[in-house]
Amino acid sequence: MKSIRIKDLSFAYQLENPIFTNASLELPFNEITFLKGANGSGKTTLCRILSGLEKRYIGSININNLNFKPFSFTERAKSIIYLKQEPLSNVVAATPEDDLTLWQHGFDKHPNESSSELRKRVMERLRIKDLKDKPFWELSGGQVKRIGLAALLINYDKYWILDEPISGLDNTLIRIFIEILEERKTLGKGCLIISHKEDKILNLIDKSYLIQNEHIEQIARKF
């Protein structure tokens, strides 16, 4: 199975303040991996490293035994999508419709569905069809968050790295999002998920890890 293998990862923004010291972790692409840790422990930093935004680390990160560090943006984007914690930081255009169109750029066309049909289907599923031509600055935080989830659906087959994907969502949207994760799980598509609402997704989690004292340790499942 395809996976991301992190071995002896060390990273610090400032040398005197290490975030990771020889941390190791494997992320199989067909599993849902849950990551937790206190505020400031390094959860978002790990996401940034895994999405190629931060390269100043020591140690090895391999995807399918290939060294990840020299990957180009295009090579990385073929297999991974990262949904950032702050909703607006995922936005790349003026309106949801344009934003999702940009997310489709460079995609292999699907034989049975045009790009605009795919956008329409995704927006219907996340209940954002009416927002499609509104400027982002008119949308609430929760609405912007839904557009980020729509970008994930456009990138359905990739490995998802999700930094607090359900915070700020109402219960209906949380339910829809959990359905999506369940559906993907049955198709063998996993994700790395960081959330303070662990109870909502407990049944879906294959493995849980805790970032603590610059290390990443597996936590036993609670039954």
Ligand SMILES: Nc1ncnc2c1ncn2[C@@H]1O[C@H](COP(=O)(O)OP(=O)(O)O)[C@@H](O)[C@H]1O
């Ligand atoms: N760009 C940066 N420069 C310096 N320090 C940073 C930077 N980004 C985050 N940090 C620090 O690194 C630590 C880990 O941050 P972060 O990964 O955002 O934690 P978490 O997501 O677990 O709350 C925190 O102490 C934070 O202040």
Ligand SMILES: [Mg+2]
């Ligand atoms: Mg964070």
